[in-house]
Amino acid sequence: ALICVFNGPNLNMLGTREPEIYGRETLKDVETLCADKCRTLGHDMRFTQSNSEGDLVTWIQEARGKADGIVINPAAYTHTSVAIRDALAAFGGPFVEIHISNVHARESFRHKSYLSDIASAVICGCGIAGYGYAIDTVSRLIAKG
Ligand code: DQA
Numbered sequence: 001a002l003i004c005v006f007n008g009p010n011l012n013m014l015g016t017r018e019p020e021i022y023g024r025e026t027l028k029d030v031e032t033l034c035a036d037k038c039r040t041l042g043h044d045m046r047f048t049q050s051n052s053e054g055d056l057v058t059w060i061q062e063a064r065g066k067a068d069g070i071v072i073n074p075a076a077y078t079h080t081s082v083a084i085r086d087a088l089a090a091f092g093g094p095f096v097e098i099h100i101s102n103v104h105a106r107e108s109f110r111h112k113s114y115l116s117d118i119a120s121a122v123i124c125g126c127g128i129a130g131y132g133y134a135i136d137t138v139s140r141l142i143a144k145g
Contacts, residue, residue, distance in 0.1 A: 001068035001142045003135060005034050006059055007049035008075030014100075014128075021101050023127055030128050034071075037135045043068075053077055053084065060087035069138035070095040071131065078103075078113045085114045094141035096134040099124035 007027065010017060015026035031047045038045040046067070050056055056077065063070055070088070072095060077084050088095055102125030103110040116122050121137045123130040 001139070002044045002046070002066060003038055003138055003142075004059070004063045004067045004070050005031075005045060005047045005131070005135075006056055006070060006072045006074075007047075008056060008073060008077045009051040011049050011073060011075055012051070021106075023100070025128050030131055033128060034131050034135060037132045041135070041139045043135075043139060053081055057083050057087045060084065060091055064091055067091075067093065068142045069093050071098060071134040071138055072096070072115075073098050073100070073131075074115065078115060079109055081114055085118065088115060089118055094120040094138050096120055096138050097122045098130045098134040100127055100130060101125060 011027055014022055014030065015024055027049060034047055035045055048059060056074065060070065070091060070093065074081065074084055074097070078097070078099070097113065097115050097119040104124070120141055123134050126133060
């Protein structure tokens with residue numbers, strides 16, 4: 001199966017960005033973790049990051065009919081984007097929302113997600129390991145059909 005892993009704004013700065021919150025690992029490390037996990041499970045993977053909301057919407061649209069599942073860390077757009085929600089609602093397949101930090105232990109504006117109620121699962125506060133858990137979950141959901 002094909003799993004798309006999409007990353008939102010500022011995640012290109014992982015490793016140097018607020019390391020006390022997000023850790024010292026880079027987005028490249030996240031990509032390696034995801035690639036290893038997908039290879040182990042026998043899946044193909046596309047891994048991308050953008051600072052632009054429109055790119056994420058376009059990628060989700062393009063995943064329709066091609067990808068079997070999506071793992072997405074929408075970063076700050078989690079808390080603002082009806083457009084990303086609408087794109088994911090149209091995707092049709094399973095998607096898992098993942099956050100590196102525990103958003104619920106942070107500022108109140110991070111407690112609201114525009115995606116969580118339509119996500120298959122939500123993972124937060126597990127650090128970058130959460131990406132692996134998200135891929136495991138989406139893989140199980142794809143297998144279930
Ligand atoms: C984040 C949490 C968001 O609130 C924040 O805007 C991010 C990253 C996380 O992975 O913990 O950029 O999605």
